[in-house]
Structure formats: structure tokens, C-alpha cells
Amino acid sequence: MATVDLNEVKKVYPGGVEAVKGVSIAIPDKALCVLVGPSGCGKSTLLRMIAGLETISAGTVAFDGKVVNTIGPTERDIAMVFQNYALYPHMKVYDNMAYGLRNRGTPRDEIDRRVRSTAEMLELSGLLDRRPRELSGGQRQRVAMGRAVVRDPKVFLFDEPLSNLDAKLRGQMRVEIKNLQRSLGVTSVYVTHDQLEAMTLADVLVVMNGGLVEQSGAALDIYERPASTFVASFIGAPPMNLLPLVGGQAGPALGDGTTVGLAPAGAATIGFRPEDADIEFGTDLPSDALVLPASVEAVEPVGAESFLHCQAGGGRIVVRVAGRTRVSVGDRLRVVCVAAKLHWFDQAGRRVG
Amino acid sequence: MIGQSPLRIFIAHAMLLLGIVVVAFPIYYTFVASTQTLQTILKPPLPMLPGDQFWNNYGEALFGGVGRMGGVSVGRLLLNTTIMALGIAVGKIFISILSAYAIVFFRFPMRMVFFWLIFITLMLPVEVRILPTYKVMVELGLIDTYAGLIIPLIASATATLLFRQFFMTIPGELLEAARVDGAGPWRFFFDILLPLSRTNIAALFVILFIYGWTQYLWPLLVTNSNDMNTIVIALRKMVSFADADTQWHLVMVTAMLAIVPPILVVVVMQRWFVRGLVESEK
Numbered sequence: 001m002a003t004v005d006l007n008e009v010k011k012v013y014p015g016g017v018e019a020v021k022g023v024s025i026a027i028p029d030k031a032l033c034v035l036v037g038p039s040g041c042g043k044s045t046l047l048r049m050i051a052g053l054e055t056i057s058a059g060t061v062a063f064d065g066k067v068v069n070t071i072g073p074t075e076r077d078i079a080m081v082f083q084n085y086a087l088y089p090h091m092k093v094y095d096n097m098a099y100g101l102r103n104r105g106t107p108r109d110e111i112d113r114r115v116r117s118t119a120e121m122l123e124l125s126g127l128l129d130r131r132p133r134e135l136s137g138g139q140r141q142r143v144a145m146g147r148a149v150v151r152d153p154k155v156f157l158f159d160e161p162l163s164n165l166d167a168k169l170r171g172q173m174r175v176e177i178k179n180l181q182r183s184l185g186v187t188s189v190y191v192t193h194d195q196l197e198a199m200t201l202a203d204v205l206v207v208m209n210g211g212l213v214e215q216s217g218a219a220l221d222i223y224e225r226p227a228s229t230f231v232a233s234f235i236g237a238p239p240m241n242l243l244p245l246v247g248g249q250a251g252p253a254l255g256d257g258t259t260v261g262l263a264p265a266g267a268a269t270i271g272f273r274p275e276d277a278d279i280e281f282g283t284d285l286p287s288d289a290l291v292l293p294a295s296v297e298a299v300e301p302v303g304a305e306s307f308l309h310c311q312a313g314g315g316r317i318v319v320r321v322a323g324r325t326r327v328s329v330g331d332r333l334r335v336v337c338v339a340a341k342l343h344w345f346d347q348a349g350r351r352v353g
Numbered sequence: 354m355i356g357q358s359p360l361r362i363f364i365a366h367a368m369l370l371l372g373i374v375v376v377a378f379p380i381y382y383t384f385v386a387s388t389q390t391l392q393t394i395l396k397p398p399l400p401m402l403p404g405d406q407f408w409n410n411y412g413e414a415l416f417g418g419v420g421r422m423g424g425v426s427v428g429r430l431l432l433n434t435t436i437m438a439l440g441i442a443v444g445k446i447f448i449s450i451l452s453a454y455a456i457v458f459f460r461f462p463m464r465m466v467f468f469w470l471i472f473i474t475l476m477l478p479v480e481v482r483i484l485p486t487y488k489v490m491v492e493l494g495l496i497d498t499y500a501g502l503i504i505p506l507i508a509s510a511t512a513t514l515l516f517r518q519f520f521m522t523i524p525g526e527l528l529e530a531a532r533v534d535g536a537g538p539w540r541f542f543f544d545i546l547l548p549l550s551r552t553n554i555a556a557l558f559v560i561l562f563i564y565g566w567t568q569y570l571w572p573l574l575v576t577n578s579n580d581m582n583t584i585v586i587a588l589r590k591m592v593s594f595a596d597a598d599t600q601w602h603l604v605m606v607t608a609m610l611a612i613v614p615p616i617l618v619v620v621v622m623q624r625w626f627v628r629g630l631v632e633s634e635k
Binding site for chain 2: 048053
């Protein structure tokens with residue numbers, strides 16, 4: 001049980017490469033914080049600094065208000081789940097889970113009790129005598145989790161733990177991790193590049209880019225009010241449609257010449273989510289909306305919904321429509337999005353309004 | 354080898370059999386000679402089948418050493434050689450695994466300099482440094498001691514390199530997991546690295562034991578007393594220039610006995626590391 005506070009944490013590698021350029025995050029007790037971003041954004045480096053596996057170049061990492069910069073991973077009382085599980089290949093599942101406890105000098109019967117109850121919780125009881133190579137990917141993942149849980153640490157750290165599993169298993173394990181974390185109430189930091197995983201797991205979502213925090217907050221808040229074009233295009237699948245605005249004689253206009261009367265001052269990009277847009281064939285248009293003439297280039301039916309890839313406003317956009325659609329490739333139609341669902345970004349990509 | 358024609362199978366087997374004959378026949382012939390009387394050996398042709406002197410010859414070689422070889426029994430020679438070969442094999446593994454551990458897992462100043470220094474010694478054969486080494490041994494008073502036989506041969510750049518290559522295949526995550534689990538450098542070495550290196554150690558042990566067993570030049574220099582001879586040296590000393598003076602039947606017995614321990618090591622250790630190879634798969 002601990003709060004984790006990062007204050008202007010930086011990582012500069014020898015040679016001058018700056019991987020993390022000053023990150024401050026406050027993670028409340030028992031919360032699950034997800035760091036998400038493209039590869040190379042510094043999220044794994046940040047996690048490893050929290051773990052104590054990487055030195056901190058500047059700034060502080062504090063657990064429960066106590067700065068832990070200079071102490072090693074063992075004394076920080078953290079447990080980590082690695083991307084490739086990092087199970088000890090020559091040890092049985094039981095020993096893999098017991099190893100950390102043994103190194104801490106926990107009494108033998110206490111170790112046995114904890115390993116067995118953890119194994120029970122993770123449905124590993126029947127596998128305790130196996131070696132890692134005799135387990136499936138999902139089982140190995142569970143053992144890696146078990147090794148962290150059995151230690152009963154202050155903080156859990158997850159480094160892309162699900163990226164080696166197939167899609168179905170990933171969805172299943174995602175739910176399990178969330179439930180486990182909630183029931184144990186251990187503060188956790190979870191690194192992933194998968195925005196779906198990030199959205200569904202996070203109590204606190206932190207979107208990182210280029211060694212900096214782009215935006216942090218509750219997942220749905222970020223989804224609804226992305227602070228920048230980067231966040232807008234990273235969170236959500238398919239991503240938000242972004243169309244550049246150019247200044248014309250009659251006010252701001254899109255690439256194809258459509259004027260956009262709704263644009264606030266300073267707006268350089270207009271954005272709207274595929275699900276916030278709709279298609280309209282008739283002439284009865286709402287007055288307070290963005291209306292774009294569009295031609296359909298591709299139709300992707302996925303059952304419950306269909307995605308229409310259209311050419312509109314001088315770029316390509318995606319529109320989500322519910323269920324089956326009568327629209328086919330080559331159709332000309334109008335895409336409509338109400339003003340309340342429009343997002344505006346300035347020249348630097350920052351949110352306006 | 355599915356769908357091979359019978360002719361090709363026949364040729365393949367013929368080649369294999371030929372290979373076995375070429376390799377095994379001299380050993381068999383040595384064994385035959387070791388069971389004959391000296392008179393039979395000196396009067397060609399040597400029979401192709403073992404004679405009836407097996408117990409006599411082997412008994413005399415093992416236990417009747419007085420007066421022959423300066424009063425040293427084959428047993429003593431085998432003991433000397435075993436101690437030397439074991440010392441070299443164990444010592445080489447011990448030193449090289451530790452130096453490889455330091456080079457791969459620790460960041461210290463001049464790490465690469467040390468690595469290259471070790472690497473460069475590969476290019477210096479024993480023969481080049483044999484005179485200075487001999488002088489050092491004389492001055493340390495290590496002539497005619499086991500230490501003198503073992504220590505100069507104990508450093509191994511090759512084994513260090515092999516362990517280094519193996520250690521570099523160990524994922525960094527494993528090291529980090531161990532650190533998070535509270536394992537310091539020694540714990541990591543003994544609990545994780547050593548068990549994972551089992552197969553490499555077994556394979557190296559076999560190679561290095563045989564290397565030590567067949568050493569000739571260095572033991573020849575560093576031992577004066579017959580008591581400290583290795584079996585390879587003793588074998589050479591048993592063969593005198595005059596053919597008739599040489600106890601050929603005993604030479605053959607000694608040769609046979611000299612082969613046995615390396616074979617035992619190979620047989621015993623092979624089972625070990627084949628099992629290790631199968632286990633560490635995947």
C-alpha cells in the first residue's frame with residue numbers, strides 16, 4: 001500500500017540521449033496507473049526507474065512520500081512482471097514463486113503457505129511441480145503474476161505483460177489483472193503500447209510521447225477531451241479524424257474549400273471521432289454542425305458496426321455507422337458531426353477551447 | 354533419410370563401418386598386444402586374437418612396478434595424471450566462469466581492456482611462454498609438485514570466451530527479475546547462472562579433462578622424480594632405444610590403462626550433458 005510520486009524525473013543516457021525529459025505523476029494509493037505511448041516514448045525507461053533497475057538522472061521518485069532514488073529494487077519493496085515473463089527456467093513453478101521470499105529470509109512454512117494460497121488464487125495449484133518450459137504462454141504469464149503477488153509488495157510494476165499472448169488470451173488476462181489488482185489493492189504501474197489495454201485498465205492514464213507526458217487523467221476524460229492531436233490520434237480505435245484548416249477569404253476552410261464557420265480563433269486542425277460523425281443523404285441538415293461532402297473509398301463491415309473510409313475535407317476520414325450499411329464504395333454522401341462533438345487544435349497541436 | 358535407395362544406405366553404412374575400423378583397429382591391436390607375452394610380440398606376425406596373458410600382464414603392470422619405471426606403479430601414475438587432469442579441468446572452469454561473469458554482468462572501468470587482454474592470450478601458445486614459466490616454477494619451488502603441474506595450465510581464454518558467449522544469451526530480464534527478487538551478485542551467480550550453465554560446464558569439463566590428461570611437454574619439463582610422472586610421460590620413458598630392452602607387453606598394458614579414465618569421463622559426462630541439452634531445449 002503506497003502512493004507513488006514522480007517529480008520531474010529525467011533520464012539521460014551516457015552519450016547524451018535523453019529518454020525521459022522531466023515527468024511528474026502522482027499515483028494515489030491502490031490506483032492502477034497506465035503509461036501508454038508509442039515505442040521509444042520513454043515509458044519503459046520510466047517504469048525501470050520506478051523499479052530501481054535504472055538510475056535516475058534528475059528528479060525524484062517517492063513511495064509514500066519517502067524518496068527512494070538511491071535504494072535498490074529489493075529495498076524498494078516492488079514486484080515486477082516482465083514482458084517475456086523472465087521465469088527462472090531451471091526452477092519449478094513453486095521455486096520460481098518462492099525465490100524472492102527465500103532471499104528475504106521468510107520462514108519456510110510461511111513461504112509454503114503464501115505460495116500455495118497465491119497458486120490457488122491464480123489457478124496454478126496443479127502446476128507447482130512443472131518447469132516453465134512445460135507451461136503454455138498464458139500459464140507462464142500467470143506464474144509471472146504469481147511471483148509478484150506472493151511477495152505482497154508495496155507496488156506492482158507491469159512491463160507490457162500481455163504483449164506475448166494471443167488476442168483472446170490477452171483480453172481474458174486483462175480482466176484478470178484488473179480484478180486481481182483491485183482485490184489486492186496494491187498500487188500499480190502498468191506500461192503498454194496498446195491503447196485498448198490502457199483505456200480499460202487505467203484508473204490514472206498517462207499518455208507519453210517523446211519522453212514527456214502529453215496528458216494524464218481518467219481514461220474517459222482523456223478520450224473525450226484529448227489535450228493534443230497526438231493524444232487524439234493515439235487514444236481510440238480507429239483514431240480521431242483530423243483535418244487541417246487553412247485560412248481563406250471567407251474564414252477558415254478545409255483542404256477541399258469547405259468553409260468552417262464554427263472554428264474558434266487560433267484553430268488549425270479540426271477533429272472528430274468516427275463514432276461522433278454520421279452520414280446524411282437528405283437535405284434536412286442541423287444548423288449547428290459540421291457538414292462535409294464525402295465520397296466513400298472503402299467499407300469495412302465488422303458485424304455490430306461498419307467503418308466507412310471516405311475522402312472528405314481534403315483528407316481521409318473514417319465514419320462509424322451502426323450495424324449493416326447500404327453504403328457502397330463510390331457513393332457520394334454527406335458526413336455530419338454536431339458542433340458539441342468537434343475538437344479544435346492550434347498550430348502546435350494543442351487543444352483550443 | 355526417408356526414401357533413400359538401398360544402395361545408398363549400403364554405401365553409407367559401409368563408409369561408417371570403414372570409419373569405425375580405421376579408428377578402432379589400432380586400439381584393438383594394442384589390446385591384443387597387451388595380452389601376449391613379450392616373446393610373442395617380438396616375433397612377428399602378431400596374432401589377431403587376444404592371448405592368455407591378460408591377468409599376468411595387467412597384474413604386473415598395476416602391482417608389480419618395483420624395478421620397472423624407477424619403482425613407480427601404474428596406479429601411482431594414474432593417480433598423478435588424474436589429479437593433474439582434474440585440477441586443470443576444474444581450475445580452468447572455475448577461473449573462466451568467474452572472469453566471464455565479471456566481464457558480462459559488471460560495468461567496471463577498463464572492462465573491454467581486460468576482455469581483450471584475455472582474448473589476446475589465446476594467440477600465445479604454451480610453447481612460447483614455456484621457458485619463463487619454467488623459471489618462475491623453479492623459483493617458486495614448484496618443480497615436482499601437483500601445483501607446478503596444474504597452475505601454469507589453469508588459465509583459459511577459450512573457456513572464458515565460451516562462457517562469455519553463453520552468458521550474453523541470458524536475457525537481461527532474468528537478471529532484473531533476480532534483482533527484484535532480492536538476489537545479489539553471488540545469489541544470482543549460484544542460484545541462476547550456475548544451474549543454467551550446467552550443460553556448458555559438463556561439455557567443457559570433458560574437453561578440458563582430456564586436454565589435461567594428454568599433456569606432454571609441460572609435465573615432461575616440470576617433473577624430475579619418477580614419483581611425479583604422469584602416465585603419458587611414463588609411457589615414453591618405458592620405451593627405450595634398444596627394442597629388445599623394452600617391455601612391449603607392459604607398454605601396451607600401460608597404454609590401455611591410460612585410455613580408460615578419459616573414456617570413463619566421456620561416457621559418464623556425456624549422459625549428463627545430453628540430458629542437459631534435452632532439458633534446456635526451448
